[in-house]
Amino acid sequence: MRENIDGHFLLIGLMAYPIRHSLSPKMQNILYSKLDVPYVYLAFEVTQDKLEDAVKGMRALGLRGSAVSMPNKQLVCQFLDKLTPAVEMIGACNTISNDDGVLTGYNTDGMGYMRSLKEAGVDVIGKKMTLIGAGGAASAIAVQAALDGVKELAIFNQKDDCYDKIVEIAKRINEKTKCKATVYDLADQDQLRKALSGSTVLCNATGVGMKPLEGQSLITDPSMLRKELVVSDCIYSPRKTKLLEIAESQGCKTLNGIGMMLWQGHAQIKIWTGQDAPIDYVKEKMGFND
Numbered sequence: 001m002r003e004n005i006d007g008h009f010l011l012i013g014l015m016a017y018p019i020r021h022s023l024s025p026k027m028q029n030i031l032y033s034k035l036d037v038p039y040v041y042l043a044f045e046v047t048q049d050k051l052e053d054a055v056k057g058m059r060a061l062g063l064r065g066s067a068v069s070m071p072n073k074q075l076v077c078q079f080l081d082k083l084t085p086a087v088e089m090i091g092a093c094n095t096i097s098n099d100d101g102v103l104t105g106y107n108t109d110g111m112g113y114m115r116s117l118k119e120a121g122v123d124v125i126g127k128k129m130t131l132i133g134a135g136g137a138a139s140a141i142a143v144q145a146a147l148d149g150v151k152e153l154a155i156f157n158q159k160d161d162c163y164d165k166i167v168e169i170a171k172r173i174n175e176k177t178k179c180k181a182t183v184y185d186l187a188d189q190d191q192l193r194k195a196l197s198g199s200t201v202l203c204n205a206t207g208v209g210m211k212p213l214e215g216q217s218l219i220t221d222p223s224m225l226r227k228e229l230v231v232s233d234c235i236y237s238p239r240k241t242k243l244l245e246i247a248e249s250q251g252c253k254t255l256n257g258i259g260m261m262l263w264q265g266h267a268q269i270k271i272w273t274g275q276d277a278p279i280d281y282v283k284e285k286m287g288f289n290d
Contacts, residue, residue: 015046016069031277055079073136080105092136110144112264128152133205134166146179153181154195209241217242227251
């Protein structure tokens with residue numbers, strides 16, 4: 001608990017619904033204390049119908065910034081003054097910086113995922129990645145992977161409301177980067193098997209594997225996962241999803257979503273403070289080294 005909070009401290013928010021389960025407030029406040037910067041990070045349950053008012057409140061109260069999570073990542077873009085090129089491609093924002101009343105939207109989800117691969121010693125640059133999902137996290141990962149230099153993206157999703165959106169994002173990736181992105185129906189298991197056979201990394205960017213879908217996996221046939229494949233999951237609770245259990249049984253290197261969560265937070269703190277947060281320190285304090 002920080003004991004030096006005074007009138008010079010500024011507030012950083014987290015606007016989402018639901019959000020009380022998030023580890024981000026604990027993580028960020030540990031790091032602000034370690035860095036000795038005058039910020040406090042609090043979670044606010046903000047539904048879409050209250051989002052515009054919440055952004056106006058940011059301006060009125062002078063919040064330094066805010067994180068944004070589901071279901072607000074797409075809607076919030078229309079209430080901001082500036083968007084980074086990545087946010088324009090993704091169509092979703094998870095980080096707002098308030099610079100003298102000018103609100104700029106960033107997306108650090110993809111940054112966090114790519115940095116987590118690098119820190120784990122996984123090199124996917126110039127190689128192929130298979131991505132499952134079409135929501136905000138999947139879109140951010142796809143765009144950042146393309147911008148960072150992944151050569152080919154095979155994106156799979158069921159034909160739901162998000163399918164056309166990820167098709168459009170793949171089109172932007174193909175037009176604006178050197179990456180070749182192709183979207184497939186997740187029901188086409190033969191195509192999924194083919195994509196995985198030539199991929200360096202598989203990333204699950206869906207909620208399948210966490211509550212209320214805990215114990216489920218979109219990959220059910222272990223033979224799809226050769227041991228050379230790195231299998232990653234954006235989910236961090238539970239730490240070992242059903243997908244990661246299956247991958248481990250095949251001898252694959254596996255990564256859960258803790259690294260992505262930590263490194264996207266690192267990118268946010270860099271935006272808000274200009275400082276590099278000590279990720280090893282917070283991993284120890286939060287028990288992520290266990």
